[in-house]
Amino acid sequence: MVYEALKKNEKRIAVIGLGYVGLPLALEFAKKFEVIGFDINADRIAMMEAGEDPSNELESDAFLNKNIRFSADQTDLRNAHFFIVAVPTPVDEHKVPNLTPLLRATQTVGKALKRGDYVVFESTVYPGCTEEDCIPILEEESGLKFETDFKVGYSPERINPGDKEHTVDKILKIVSGSDPVSCSEIGKVYGEIITAGIYEASSIKVAEAAKVIENTQRDLNISFMNELSIIFDRMGIDTQEVLKAAGTKWNFLKFYPGLVGGHCIGVDPYYLLHKAKELGYDPQVILSGRRINDSMPSFIAKRLVQMMIQRGKSPQKTRVLVLGITFKENVSDIRNSKVADLIKELEAYSIKVDVSDSYADAAEVKHEYDLDLCDQPGTGYDAVIVAVNHSQYANYDEEYFKGLCNEDPILMDLKGIYPPTKNGLTYWRL
Numbered sequence: 130m131v132y133e134a135l136k137k138n139e140k141r142i143a144v145i146g147l148g149y150v151g152l153p154l155a156l157e158f159a160k161k162f163e164v165i166g167f168d169i170n171a172d173r174i175a176m177m178e179a180g181e182d183p184s185n186e187l188e189s190d191a192f193l194n195k196n197i198r199f200s201a202d203q204t205d206l207r208n209a210h211f212f213i214v215a216v217p218t219p220v221d222e223h224k225v226p227n228l229t230p231l232l233r234a235t236q237t238v239g240k241a242l243k244r245g246d247y248v249v250f251e252s253t254v255y256p257g258c259t260e261e262d263c264i265p266i267l268e269e270e271s272g273l274k275f276e277t278d279f280k281v282g283y284s285p286e287r288i289n290p291g292d293k294e295h296t297v298d299k300i301l302k303i304v305s306g307s308d309p310v311s312c313s314e315i316g317k318v319y320g321e322i323i324t325a326g327i328y329e330a331s332s333i334k335v336a337e338a339a340k341v342i343e344n345t346q347r348d349l350n351i352s353f354m355n356e357l358s359i360i361f362d363r364m365g366i367d368t369q370e371v372l373k374a375a376g377t378k379w380n381f382l383k384f385y386p387g388l389v390g391g392h393c394i395g396v397d398p399y400y401l402l403h404k405a406k407e408l409g410y411d412p413q414v415i416l417s418g419r420r421i422n423d424s425m426p427s428f429i430a431k432r433l434v435q436m437m438i439q440r441g442k443s444p445q446k447t448r449v450l451v452l453g454i455t456f457k458e459n460v461s462d463i464r465n466s467k468v469a470d471l472i473k474e475l476e477a478y479s480i481k482v483d484v485s486d487s488y489a490d491a492a493e494v495k496h497e498y499d500l501d502l503c504d505q506p507g508t509g510y511d512a513v514i515v516a517v518n519h520s521q522y523a524n525y526d527e528e529y530f531k532g533l534c535n536e537d538p539i540l541m542d543l544k545g546i547y548p549p550t551k552n553g554l555t556y557w558r559l
């Protein structure tokens with residue numbers, strides 16, 4: 130059995146794709162098993178060999194005393210027997226799943242596959258992807274027969290970048306397999322590193338669906354809050370106050386309005402949408418949630434322009450400081466940042482925007498969005514938009530913002546960090 134052989138170091142685990150998901154997982158497994166960490170990006174591999182996490186999530190001591198070898202050479206995978214695939218599953222510019230990295234990684238694994246091997250997919254996909262899209266590639270590349278020669282499973286990842294508390298070992302892990310024996314074997318392997326427990330899903334499709342709806346549920350709940358925020362803004366009611374009041378009921382769910390970016394919550398629902406449409410069903414609720422969340426940058430920009438015009442200031446003469454461009458707080462990840470969309474919306478009104486974020490990499494921001502980050506905020510702004518809840522922003526007070534701005538400025542506090550204030554500053558929040 131694979132678990133026993135892994136335990137005795139007669140077999141090895143390979144993790145394919147060492148990003149936010151794959152690297153912490155590989156290092157955790159390397160406490161208990163012999164691991165090959167494989168990535169196609171040789172620059173990233175060189176950083177990991179030097180004990181550096183290219184995603185800036187792990188400290189260098191996370192690399193110490195681990196039984197792991199990093200490699201960008203796919204022939205090394207021939208020495209592995211339990212493959213875990215954790216490559217990106219993005220959408221393209223038409224919001225259609227882009228399976229290219231996943232299918233390429235599957236080809237790579239297929240070439241290294243041997244009798245008795247296991248392949249577990251961790252990338253977020255739509256239900257059916259593992260069995261319909263990936264297994265045929267494994268069979269074709271290896272010349273082996275699924276079930277008789279090799280086993281497959283799916284185990285979704287639930288980590289939350291920037292969250293130092295819910296690390297991979299402390300999050301209950303769903304596992305699934307192509308049959309009860311393989312599910313149990315996969316569960317035993319993960320059980321060696323996951324202290325929070327293992328949940329055996331009844332099938333691969335169930336496990337795939339569970340992951341995709343976790344994020345779709347968050348997306349929909351946030352979209353409802355965003356819609357409420359649009360409505361209450363017209364009514365002159367503070368949404369946060371409404372949520373505080375409603376939250377006193379025992380079964381009222383705690384969600385808040387905000388920008389939904391990144392590569393999970395704003396992306397995964399499109400995987401479910403895609404599969405539903407393929408099966409002839411056109412989802413209404415899921416899509417409407419996505420539309421509302423994607424429309425928030427334009428709503429916020431429009432509100433700022435309205436407020437500026439109401440105080441007799443034309444957009445052309447307006448200078449705005451945006452604090453934060455990463456997709457969420459206390460991380461360096463700028464992928465699918467809705468703050469970048471907001472900046473583009475403001476610029477489309479001819480507003481001059483400065484953006485500052487000490488977490489983000491300036492070269493990456495330039496490359497991804499053609500925006501220049503300021504090292505430090507300047508002065509003479511008409512409005513400040515605090516777009517991300519980085520912990521360092523929590524200390525800023527009214528005087529700090531007024532010091533950056535001209536007379537009668539606007540503070541748009543998109544994450545509701547600060548108490549509403551009226552002392553020479555117009556405060557607005559979602």
Ligand SMILES: NC(=O)c1ccc[n+]([C@@H]2O[C@H](COP(=O)([O-])OP(=O)(O)OC[C@H]3O[C@@H](n4cnc5c(N)ncnc54)[C@H](O)[C@@H]3O)[C@@H](O)[C@H]2O)c1
Pocket residue numbers: 145146147148149150151167168169170173184215216217218230231233234237251252253254286287288289290392393
């Ligand atoms: N980041 C998260 O918070 C999170 C949480 C849960 C699930 N997920 C899911 O996990 C998967 C991985 O996401 P991530 O955020 O870790 O991605 P990432 O972009 O951080 O890392 C992906 C890594 O895979 C490598 N890669 C790409 N194609 C490859 C290939 N063909 N072979 C080998 N390596 C390849 C890249 O070089 C990169 O190092 C996605 O499906 C994502 O939806 C992500």
